[in-house]
Amino acid sequence: MGIPLISVDTLEVLAMKVAVESGLIVPMIDARRMEVYSAVFDNTHSKIMEVQAEILTEESYAQMTEAVYFVGDCQEKCKTVLTRDNFHFLPEIIFPSAKEMSRLSYEKFAKNEFENVAYFEPFYLKDFLTNK
Secondary structure, eight states: OOOEEOOOOHHHHHHTTOOOSSSEEEEEEEOSTTEEEEEEEETTOOEEEEEEEEEOOTTTTTTOOSOEEEEETTHHHHHTTOOOTTEEEOTTOOSOOHHHHHHHHHHHHHTTOOEETTTOOOOOSSOOOOOO
16 A cells, blocks of 8 residues: 655645735746646636646737736746736746645645555646657
8 A cells, every 4th residue: 555645736836825806817837938837726726727738829818808917937938928918927926835835735634635656647737758
């Protein structure tokens, strides 16, 4: 029998650092070139769009008319293409925090939501590819 562990979504941890009364929260992790890994949360930190890999363009998130708050380590490159008036960048929120991770971990602990190390496989979103 494997040792139980708690799995916490990095983007959710990053989103938990944002406190806004209304609008959407988009935590992003930098990938390559103009690609990011992101998800969308509402102001109560409920996930409303699953994790995805996206190549950013001027049309990214264009369907969102409410205030959108972007956080993560790729804000500088995002500012070059995400220029709508309702888009806001929070440069002080770059990395996930142990404070938010511990809160999410405790909630899973209290609900007895454990992963078994023997069978757990991390979610990497995309397969690793090498070039010859």
